[in-house]
Amino acid sequence: MPHTIRQSDLEGYLDEALPAEEMARIEKALREDPQLARQAGVIQSRRNAGLHSLGEIWRASRLSCLSREQLGSYLLGVLPDELADYIKFHIETVGCRCCQANLADLQQEQAEHGEKTETRRRRYFESSAGYLRDGTPE
Numbered sequence: 540m541p542h543t544i545r546q547s548d549l550e551g552y553l554d555e556a557l558p559a560e561e562m563a564r565i566e567k568a569l570r571e572d573p574q575l576a577r578q579a580g581v582i583q584s585r586r587n588a589g590l591h592s593l594g595e596i597w598r599a600s601r602l603s604c605l606s607r608e609q610l611g612s613y614l615l616g617v618l619p620d621e622l623a624d625y626i627k628f629h630i631e632t633v634g635c636r637c638c639q640a641n642l643a644d645l646q647q648e649q650a651e652h653g654e655k656t657e658t659r660r661r662r663y664f665e666s667s668a669g670y671l672r673d674g675t676p677e
């Protein structure tokens with residue numbers, strides 16, 4: 540197969556949420572591959588029936604982008620798989636600039652926070668070392 544089209548690609552295609560060349564690639568593949576077209580049809584009808592939970596999350600979430608809390612939880616890896624998959628898709632496949640920027644910002648925040656903790660710990664050790672030194676008779 541010259542192209543691999545995953546379920547998430549079809550989801551994005553059905554929502555017209557992919558970059559233009561991705562949309563074109565999938566549209567072409569759907570025309571050429573009846574099995575793939577059937578698969579897309581199944582997704583579409585499930586979504587219409589409201590049975591596809593990822594689709595539901597997608598529809599609910601794509602109206603507004605992801606919240607800082609959701610992105611923060613995503614970085615911490617504490618979200619349910621479906622939502623984490625959706626966020627990954629939204630950011631990496633759809634390439635939402637807004638959420639990418641938010642996520643980068645949060646990543647930096649978490650890194651800085653980690654650094655601060657490290658500095659604090661070092662200071663603590665330094666001061667207790669200083670205390671021990673001072674308290675030791677010469």
Ligand SMILES: [Zn+2]
Pocket residue numbers: 604605629635636637638639
């Ligand atoms: Zn977004």
